[in-house]
Amino acid sequence: MSTFGKFQRVSTKTLNLMKREGKKIAALTAYDYITAKLLDDAGIDLILVGDSLGNVFQGNETTLPVTMDEMIYHTKAVAKGVSRSMLVVDLPFMAYQLSIDEAFRNAGRILKETPAGGVKIEGGKRVAETIRKITENGIPVMGHLGLTPQSIHQFGSYKQRGTDEDEANEILKDAKILEEAGAFSIVLEKIPRELAKKVTQSVSVPTIGIGAGPYCDGQILVTPDMLGLNKEFHPKFLRYYANLADILDGAFKNYIDDVRESHFPTDAESY
Ligand code: KIV
Numbered sequence: 001m002s003t004f005g006k007f008q009r010v011s012t013k014t015l016n017l018m019k020r021e022g023k024k025i026a027a028l029t030a031y032d033y034i035t036a037k038l039l040d041d042a043g044i045d046l047i048l049v050g051d052s053l054g055n056v057f058q059g060n061e062t063t064l065p066v067t068m069d070e071m072i073y074h075t076k077a078v079a080k081g082v083s084r085s086m087l088v089v090d091l092p093f094m095a096y097q098l099s100i101d102e103a104f105r106n107a108g109r110i111l112k113e114t115p116a117g118g119v120k121i122e123g124g125k126r127v128a129e130t131i132r133k134i135t136e137n138g139i140p141v142m143g144h145l146g147l148t149p150q151s152i153h154q155f156g157s158y159k160q161r162g163t164d165e166d167e168a169n170e171i172l173k174d175a176k177i178l179e180e181a182g183a184f185s186i187v188l189e190k191i192p193r194e195l196a197k198k199v200t201q202s203v204s205v206p207t208i209g210i211g212a213g214p215y216c217d218g219q220i221l222v223t224p225d226m227l228g229l230n231k232e233f234h235p236k237f238l239r240y241y242a243n244l245a246d247i248l249d250g251a252f253k254n255y256i257d258d259v260r261e262s263h264f265p266t267d268a269e270s271y
Helices: 012-020 033-042 068-079 100-113 125-136 149-155 165-181 193-202 244-260
Strands: 002-004 007-009 025-029 046-049 086-090 118-122 141-146 185-189 207-210 218-221
Touching (some): 012 086, 033 068, 046 068, 046 218, 068 100, 100 118, 118 149, 141 165, 165 193, 185 193, 193 207
Parallel strands (some): 025 046, 025 218, 046 086, 086 118, 141 185, 185 207
Antiparallel strands (some): 002 007
């Protein structure tokens, strides 16, 4: 933890120490103030403003339409609820692919316009020089390997990655390249557990898994998914920690009935 204003903040150093001490890192996503505050108060180590907001907040099929301005808008809201956790923000599709300078400018925008402490970039070798430039200039970067949703049209599906030997070797090589380029952590998405174990043992920076099994240094889930808000989305790796869709459905139906039958508001609820 490092001192930041009057609060103790989780930093890249904290996360690295957690790996060295064998303490698991718990991470979740947030896109709004209320959720971020609940996560921060609950003691989450890292909050990601993921471009998954393109799916779960905006209702798009892919993350590709998300813009830099939208990421900054959501991060400003999230940041108001965060005083302790490390806050990391996805660079959306086309915010870092055009050129290294453009990527650096956009990473800088995140840190200049919001209180976030780092950015996340998808990809391996092809983004290594971009990560080097950004980290050398004081902006922490989290890598993301395996299933990288911004490449969905190249992959053709959201299937597991790294199941054949060539791709598994490439992911392992990419992880080492990202570490060498300065990434402070690497998300491993939807890869076999044994590959995630190998990667985790091969790099000194913490790996954060989503659908990558138990051997990663930490885990992340998309918060609306783990809260059971979208019952149509249930991949093998997802554990529901609540059934909010049913709870909300009940609450909405009760409210509708109460209004229609004039049971709400009562005298006590009126001025
Ligand atoms: O966008 C996102 O929420 C992510 C996580 C799934 C790691 O990248």
